[in-house]
C-alpha cells in the first residue's frame with residue numbers, strides 16, 4: 448500500500464505546517480501496517496523529517512522529497528546525494544520574489560524548491576513565470592512540476608514512480624500487488640509503474656488525463672475505502 452499524504456490521506460491546508468495526522472488516519476495506517484506486515488509506505492513530496500514528525504511513532508516506510516529520501520520499515524534512513532546546483536542562488540531569487548508577492552512562500556526541501564500561492568491566487572502567473580525562468584536557467588539539474596497552488600523545482604531524476612519501483616524490489620513490498628493512491632500531478636509518475644505491476648492505481652479528485660485506473664472523489668472517500676478494504680481483508 449503506497450499512499451501520497453497531502454490531499455490523499457489528509458485534506459490540503461493553507462500552509463503545509465498547518466497539517467496534522469488525525470486519530471482516524473493514524474489508526475488506519477497502524478491497522479494497514481499490521482495487516483500487511485509492514486508493506487505500507489507514505490510516498491510524499493514533503494521532506495522526510497516532516498513526514499517523521501507527522502507520523503511518529505508509527506513505524507511504516509516513509510519516502511520524502513518525491514523519492515530522494517526514505518526511511519525503511521526497519522528504521523534505517525537513506526538519501527540520494529544532494530546536487531548543489533546553484534541551490535543558494537535559487538533560494539535567494541525565491542526569497543526576493545516572495546518578499547515582493549505577499550501571500551506567497553517557498554520551501555527549501557533540500558532536494559526541491561516548492562513555491563506556494565494558495566493564499567495569493569492572483570500571483571499564479573508571476574509564480575509560473577519565475578519558476579519557468581529558474582528552470583530554464585538550471586534545467587539540466589531540476590525538473591519543474593506544477594501541483595495544486597504550487598510549483599516545484601525538484602532534483603532531476605527524483606520521482607514517485609522510481610521510488611515505488613525501488614520499494615517493490617525489496618521486502619516487505621516484494622511479490623505483492625501494489626496499490627497507490629495520489630491526488631496530484633506528481634503522483635502521475637507513479638501510476639504507470641503500479642499499472643505495469645498489475646496493481647491498483649487510484650487518483651483522488653480530478654481524473655482528466657490521469658493514468659490511474661480508478662478514481663475516488665475526496666480524502667473522505669479514500670478513508671472510507673481503506674476502512675472497508677481493511678474490514679474485508681482482516682476477516
Ligand SMILES: [Mg+2]
Nearest residue numbers: 451453454631
Ligand atoms: Mg498530494
